[in-house]
Amino acid sequence: MTVKRTSLPRIVKIPAEVRAADALRSQIVEGQFPPGSRITEVQLAEEMGLSRATIRTALHELANEGLLTLVPYTGWTVIELSVEDVWELYTLRAAVERMAAQLAAKSQVEEQRAQLRAALEKLVQACEDGNSLRIAEADFGFHKAIVDAACHRRLSAQYGLIEQQIRVYIRSSDALIANPSEIIAQHRPMCDAILAGNADEAGRLAEEHNLTEGEKLGQSLAAKG
Structure with missing residues (x-):
């Protein structure tokens, strides 16, 4: 048998x-x-x-x-993130992730859209649980999902060169935010704009988020040093 x-x-x-x-x-x-x-x-x-x-x-x-x-x-x-390191990373991220968000909004590949929704939900859950390490990893995962949703191989490859530094950067940046609900409020509009196919708004929000949070981290490091 x-x-x-x-x-x-x-x-x-x-x-x-x-x-x-x-x-x-x-x-x-x-x-x-x-x-x-x-x-x-x-x-x-x-x-x-x-x-x-x-x-x-x-x-x-x-x-x-x-x-x-x-x-x-x-x-x-x-590595220790200096003020210059932070400036280079957040200006680079602002440019790269603006393009990624715009392309993701235009691409509208359902598999990538589903992954983006899942990444936001994971971030929301981490923020509600309040575990700082999980929040930082979920935060990075959301931004990585935007880059993946752009469906641009060369863009993803370039992002990959700095993504480990970005993980360190995000952990330091998120540590400055007292209320995790603020992190959700920063990211949900980006997700909504991408899923709605609003490329201009998605790009603007992604760039603004990186520049604003990057400046805060840079100022915090400068005050300590």
């Missing part, structure tokens, strides 16, 4: 350096490694049970993403 069954899933082997980079990236973005803190290959190799060569490969990947810097004769250091 032949028994019908579903096919078994393929087992994907993930290289150790990729798993190490994923784990370290999460720690940096979530603030477990404070900005400016030093990271040593020897310590990480011991803690993670991996070779220094594997750890070094992972650290170079994170450096390429802008999360680490390699200081000669000192070692690896977690």
